[in-house]
Every structure is written in structure tokens, then in C-alpha cells.
Amino acid sequence: MASMRSRVPMHSISPICATLLFLSCSFSSMHLCASSDDHLVPGKPLTPGNTLVSDDGTFTLGFFSPSNSTKKHYYVGIWYSNIPQRTVVWVANRVVPITNLSSAMLALTSSSNIVMSEGNGRILWRSNNNIIIRSPPATTISAKATLENTGNFILRSMGNNTILWQSFDHPADTLLPGMNLRISHKVHQVQHLISWKGPQDPSPGPFSYGADPNSFLQRFIWNSTRPHHRSPVWTSYFLLGSYMENLHPTIYMAVHRRDDDEVYMSFGTPIDSVSLLIRMVISYTGKANILSWHSNMSAWTTLYTQPAHECNLYAYCGPYGYCDNSETTPTCKCLDGFEPNDEEAWINGRFLEGCHWKKALRCSGGDDFLTLPGMKVPDHFLFIGNKSFDECTEECHSNCSCVAYAYANMSTKAIDGDDTRCLIWTGILIDMEKCSEGGENLYIRTKKISGTMLTTNILEIVLPVLAALLALICIVVVWICCFRGKQGRNEICTMLMLGDRGSTHELADRKIDLPLISFREVATATQNFSDSAILGRGGFGTVYKGTLGDKDIAVKRLCKGSGQGVVEFKNEAALITKLQHRNLVKLLGCCNDKDEKLLIYEYLPNNSLDAFLFSMFCSLIVKAQVLNH
The missing domain is CATH 1.20.5 (Single alpha-helices involved in coiled-coils or other helix-helix interfaces)
Incomplete structure (x- = not known):
């Protein structure tokens, strides 16, 4: 590929011709236009229409414009050479675009700095190399900038081959295989991938990707200064564990320490997969994607993306809530033993209020811990090094402020000589997920279920x-x-009255079951015991005539407050209920209301038996007297 490239001396092309040449070349075939090989040297600047192409032809560096608008902005960047879909992986002047393309150039100065300028020497961008190498008076080149096959644009000293500056140390929105992203800041600042502002605007956008400034164990996508998404906490050499292994067997992601005592993350492919074109990019929509070029489809295919769902956004499920990715549609749930703070909001899909304990947690020093497997553990942890699992467990069990803990054996001492990772939480648990694959055990303190x-x-x-x-x-x-008040009281009192255990009379000592009639009904039936209704009087009470329903009745009323006649009253009721005959009067019921004791009979209009016998006896006497005469 390199042998087929056209080589045109840069000094032989005027700025106007260079501009016309740049505009006439298609973006996908810029490496076929005028080229200065794969390196940039002092005295031979790169101008529009000319490009640098890596030795194997994979990458191209040159001037480009991503905008389709009439007002063109131009940039110097690096892109894939042989891919018809324009894919830029690095941009030099993201903040200050080129507006006057005809006078723009990229040059390596005698002070070993790469400088981009336009018109009258106005500098738009520079490499800011701090190591200055002065060129000798002769024509010997002291430094050279080369576009490597990895896509890295490297400025080296020609004397001892020292790297003075490289584009991989100044990432844009893309991480390429073999490129290291600094995730600790003992010596240097943490590095971030910064998204484009839009699909056709390379200027810095709102989203960035990088490590937690407080710990290299986890990475974030930030929306300005707010966390947008958080990665799982590092558990081993492979940051994403089985995720990446399942997605593509030739991709790995690792964390390692370099000679400058800083910790870096990188990803890549084994030697036998160098032909695979892959990249990691933070998009202008806030997603971290790992993409692979599919030559048969002539398109980039997504191997990995986060956040994949709205549920994966940072703290989306609120405190003590988690996103369950094992469901067909990921959704928020409360941890076991918790319930939503706002049930109505939870039902309506608003989860930010999170969850709370169903019952207040009371630490007794010997509480049980609930094991939640396959979890992305919460944020805001305290990292404790050089602990075994049992020691990590005891660290949390013995501390009433500890609400949860997690442990991982990272099987490597490449970072700081410690292959253990003990995390404990003393505050709220936030930003958790149930992983569909992978994940780790999270142990949460619960109420003790044994002993006291x-x-x-x-x-x-x-x-x-x-x-x-x-x-x-x-x-x-x-x-x-x-x-049941009155009726119950009447029934009980009547039974006691008719079955008085203090009585010595045989009949009065019997309990009688009679229909109960209320005093109000009897009073109504007798016109409130009117004198006109009196049928007769005796030594112990009065008999009244009345009408109950459609039946005539005779009511015998015991005198109120009288202690006499009670036994006779009882005996009469007992005898009549015992003796049932068509020629005998029938006892229809009784009433016992406080001091009132009443017996209700059927009414006999033809007087009683004694009156009939007396009348008959008198008639016989009269007849006898007549016969004697």
C-alpha cells in the first residue's frame, strides 16, 4: 500500500492549488491525493490537499471539514483510510477551527513543536512539547512526527528516539486499541474522552468518559459535571469480565501501571487479530460504545454500549433501588426488605425517590447479612486493601455504621501489589443494578432472625x-x-321468674318455655290497661281484655311491687302449659319487663267453667223445687 502512494514535494504546491486539490479529493480517498508519506519534518509543512498516511495504510492525517453547511469549518484530524464511511478518531484543533483554509498549514518547528497556523502566522493549535531540542546548524533533522499504524501521531527525537509528544496522550472522543487512558493522577491529571458537540461538530461536547477522580476502580460518563452513568467496579484484570468475552473473544480491556507510576486503562486485540478495526467512542448522545467494522456490511456494528437503557442512568432508581437488567425490559425494583418511598410515583415510573427500610434497622452487633448475587455494587464505597474475605466480612459485621460490603479477589498484583478488594458502605446505597451476566455478591445488613x-x-x-x-x-x-338487649333480658328474666330456685313449689320450680310478648305490645292491646278493658279483679292482680293482631286476648297482670301471688302466678302458668285441652283456656305467652309480670291467654266470651257449673247447679235446684211441689 505504501509503495503505491504518490509522493509530491510539499514545497512545489502553492496554497491556492492546495486548496483546490483539497476540495476536489473525496474524504474517503484523501490518502490517494498528494502526500508527504507518513511523517512530518521541519521545513516541510502539511497543507490542505496533502495527507500523512500510516505505513500500512490504515490511518490518514490531514485537513477535513465535517460540516455540510455553507459556512465551512476545517480541522486537522486522523481517520480510517479505507473505510467509505467517514470515521474521524482524533482532532487536533477542536476548540479553534480553521476558517481560512487557503493559508492554513501544519508544521514541525525548529523547537520541536507541531504547530497549526493560518494567515500571517496566527496559531490555532500547538502540541505544547515541553522538551525543546535545538537543531544543529547543518541540515540534520532533530525531530520527526510520524503517523503510526496504530493511529498514534508521535513526535520523536531523532537522536535517542525519545517520544516528545503523541496524540494518544491527548485523546478526543475515541479510544483505539493499544491507547492508554490515564485513570489516576499521582503525577498527571486524569484523562477523559470528550464527545463531539454534534454529529457534524467536532468541538467539545457535554459528555465525557473517564475514571472516578477519587478512585481508579470505577469509570463514569459525565454530563458536564453531573454523573450520567457509572461502570461496574473493577473486580479483576478484565474490567468488563464476561461482558466483553461474550461480545467478542478477541477484545480485552485491562488496567495497568506504567513507568510514570500512573494507572491506565486500555483495550485491544491479540496479535492474530490486528486486522480487526475496533474503537471505543463516547458519542454526542452520552453513550460509551465499542464498535467493530463489518466489511461485508460496510458499517460499524456495536459490540457494547452503556447506558443501554434509561434504567442504566446514574441513580435512576433512587436510594436503595436497583435496575433489574435480568428482565426483558429493565426496570427499577427495591432491595429485599425495602419498599418505595412514594408508591404512586413508583407505579407511574418515577423512581428518583427510591426506597426505604420496611422496618427500622437496629444494629445488635450480630445482625445477619442478605446476599444479593450478580450485582453492580453501589457508588460511594470505602476501599480497604489487604483484607481476606473473612476479614472484610468482620470489618462490616463489627461496625454498626456499615450497611453493606462486597469483596473481590482480583487475581493480580499488577497495580499496587494487593490482589484483594474489600469495599464497605456506611451511607445510603445508590446506583445499583442487577446484571444479566457477571456481577458480584453484595452483602446487605438486615434484621437478625435468630436469638433475641x-x-x-x-x-x-x-x-x-x-x-x-x-x-x-x-x-x-x-x-x-x-x-339483643331487651329481648335477651326478657327471656332470661322470664325463665328465672318461672323457674325460681328459691321456690319450694313443685310446679313453680319448673322452667317454662313460652313465647315472649313485649310490654309495649300488651299495653297497646289493652288500650294502656284501660279501666274499660277490665274483665275482673282478684287478690293478686287484674284481668284485662285486649286485641293482639286479629285475636282477642285476656291479660292477667300481677300487681306491681306485690310480693304476694308470685307462686300462684308461676303455678298457674306451669299448670296451663302442662294441661292442653280444647275445652281449657290456652296460654298464648308471657311478659316479664322489670316489675311487670303478665300472662296472656286466649279470650273466652262465654265466661268460665265455674260460672257455667254454678248456673247449671242453680237450674237443677229450681227444677227439684218444682218437682217437689
Whole structure:
């Protein structure tokens, strides 16, 4: 590929011709236009229409314009050479675009700095190399900038081959295989991938990707200064574990320490997969994607993307809530033992309020811990090094402020000589996910379920049940007394009255079952015991005539407050109920209301038996006297 490239001396092309040549070349075939090989040297600047092409032809560096608008902005960048879909992986002058293309150039100065300028020497961008190498008086070149096959634009000293500057140390929005992204800041600042502002605007956008400034164990996507998405916490050599292995067997992602004592992350492919074109990019929409070029489809295919769903956004499910990615549609759930703070909002898909304990947590120094497998552990952890699993467990068990812990054996001492990772949480648990694959065990403190705490839990269940049962019994008793009141009282009093155990009379000692008639009904039937209704009087009471319904009745009323006649009253009731005959009067019922004692009979209009016998006896006497005469 390199042998087929056209080589045109840069000094032989005027700025105007260079501009026309740049505009006439298609973006995808710029490496076929005028080229200065794969390197930039002092005295031979790169101008529009000319490009640098890596030795294997994979990458091209040159001037480009991504905008389709009439007002063109131009940039110097690096892109894939042989891909018809324009894919830029690095941009030099993202903040200050070129507006006057005819006078623009990229040059390596005698002070070993790469400088981009336009018109009258106005500098738009420079490499800011701090190591200055002065060229000797002769024509010997002291430094050279080369576009490598990896896509890295490297400025080296020609004397000892020292790297003075490289584009990989100044990433744009893309991480290429073999490119290191600094995730700690002992010596240098943490590096970030910064998104484009839009699909056709390379200027810095709002989203960035990089490590937690407080710990290299996890990475974030930031929206300006706010966390947008958080990665799983590092558990081993492979940051994404089985995710990446399942997505593509030739891709790995690792964390390692370099000679400058800083920690870096990188990803790449084994030697036998160098032909695979892959890249990691933070998009202007806020997604971190790992993409692979599919030559048969002539398109980039997505191997990995985060956040994949709205549920994967940072703290989307609120405190003590988690995104369940094992569901067909990822959704928020509360941890076991928790319930939503706002049930209505939760039902309507608003989860930011999160969850709370169903019962207040009481630390007793021996609480149990609930194991949640396959989790992306929460944010805001405290990292404790050089701990075994048992030591990590005890660290949390013995500390009442510890609400959860997690442990991982990272199987490597490449970072700081410690292959353990003990995390504990003493505050709220935020930004958790249930992983569809991978994940780790999260241990959460719960109420103790044995010993004294078990007794307490049993009492908390049994006592309310007993209280409810007692209340039910009281309600039943009150109902019997209040709602059956008068009828029940009449029935009981009547039975006692008719079955008085203090009586020595055989009949009066019997209990009689009679229909009960209320005093109000009897009073109504007898016109309130009117004198006109009196049928007769005796030594112990009065007999009244009345009408009950459609039946005539005779009511015998015992004198109120009289202690006499009670036994006779009882005996009469007992005898008449015992003797049932068509020629005998029938006892229809009784009434016992406080001091009132009443017997209700059927009414006989033809007087009683004694009157009939007396009349008959008198008639016989008269007849006898007549016969004697």
C-alpha cells in the first residue's frame, strides 16, 4: 500500500492549488491525493490537499471539514483510510477551527513543536512539547512526527528516539486499541474522552468518559459535571469480565501501571487479530460504545454500549433501588426488605425517590447479612486493601455504621501489589443494578432472625394478633348485650321468674318455655290497661281484655311491687302449659319487663267453667223445687 502512494514535494504546491486539490479529493480517498508519506519534518509543512498516511495504510492525517453547511469549518484530524464511511478518531484543533483554509498549514518547528497556523502566522493549535531540542546548524533533522499504524501521531527525537509528544496522550472522543487512558493522577491529571458537540461538530461536547477522580476502580460518563452513568467496579484484570468475552473473544480491556507510576486503562486485540478495526467512542448522545467494522456490511456494528437503557442512568432508581437488567425490559425494583418511598410515583415510573427500610434497622452487633448475587455494587464505597474475605466480612459485621460490603479477589498484583478488594458502605446505597451476566455478591445488613431478635419478631407478630382477637370478642359481647338487649333480658328474666330456685313449689320450680310478648305490645292491646278493658279483679292482680293482631286476648297482670301471688302466678302458668285441652283456656305467652309480670291467654266470651257449673247447679235446684211441689 505504501509503495503505491504518490509522493509530491510539499514545497512545489502553492496554497491556492492546495486548496483546490483539497476540495476536489473525496474524504474517503484523501490518502490517494498528494502526500508527504507518513511523517512530518521541519521545513516541510502539511497543507490542505496533502495527507500523512500510516505505513500500512490504515490511518490518514490531514485537513477535513465535517460540516455540510455553507459556512465551512476545517480541522486537522486522523481517520480510517479505507473505510467509505467517514470515521474521524482524533482532532487536533477542536476548540479553534480553521476558517481560512487557503493559508492554513501544519508544521514541525525548529523547537520541536507541531504547530497549526493560518494567515500571517496566527496559531490555532500547538502540541505544547515541553522538551525543546535545538537543531544543529547543518541540515540534520532533530525531530520527526510520524503517523503510526496504530493511529498514534508521535513526535520523536531523532537522536535517542525519545517520544516528545503523541496524540494518544491527548485523546478526543475515541479510544483505539493499544491507547492508554490515564485513570489516576499521582503525577498527571486524569484523562477523559470528550464527545463531539454534534454529529457534524467536532468541538467539545457535554459528555465525557473517564475514571472516578477519587478512585481508579470505577469509570463514569459525565454530563458536564453531573454523573450520567457509572461502570461496574473493577473486580479483576478484565474490567468488563464476561461482558466483553461474550461480545467478542478477541477484545480485552485491562488496567495497568506504567513507568510514570500512573494507572491506565486500555483495550485491544491479540496479535492474530490486528486486522480487526475496533474503537471505543463516547458519542454526542452520552453513550460509551465499542464498535467493530463489518466489511461485508460496510458499517460499524456495536459490540457494547452503556447506558443501554434509561434504567442504566446514574441513580435512576433512587436510594436503595436497583435496575433489574435480568428482565426483558429493565426496570427499577427495591432491595429485599425495602419498599418505595412514594408508591404512586413508583407505579407511574418515577423512581428518583427510591426506597426505604420496611422496618427500622437496629444494629445488635450480630445482625445477619442478605446476599444479593450478580450485582453492580453501589457508588460511594470505602476501599480497604489487604483484607481476606473473612476479614472484610468482620470489618462490616463489627461496625454498626456499615450497611453493606462486597469483596473481590482480583487475581493480580499488577497495580499496587494487593490482589484483594474489600469495599464497605456506611451511607445510603445508590446506583445499583442487577446484571444479566457477571456481577458480584453484595452483602446487605438486615434484621437478625435468630436469638433475641427472633423472639422480638415473634412478639411483634403475635401480640397484634392477640389484641385483634380480644377486640373481636369484646365487639361480639357488646353486640349481644346492646343489640339483643331487651329481648335477651326478657327471656332470661322470664325463665328465672318461672323457674325460681328459691321456690319450694313443685310446679313453680319448673322452667317454662313460652313465647315472649313485649310490654309495649300488651299495653297497646289493652288500650294502656284501660279501666274499660277490665274483665275482673282478684287478690293478686287484674284481668284485662285486649286485641293482639286479629285475636282477642285476656291479660292477667300481677300487681306491681306485690310480693304476694308470685307462686300462684308461676303455678298457674306451669299448670296451663302442662294441661292442653280444647275445652281449657290456652296460654298464648308471657311478659316479664322489670316489675311487670303478665300472662296472656286466649279470650273466652262465654265466661268460665265455674260460672257455667254454678248456673247449671242453680237450674237443677229450681227444677227439684218444682218437682217437689
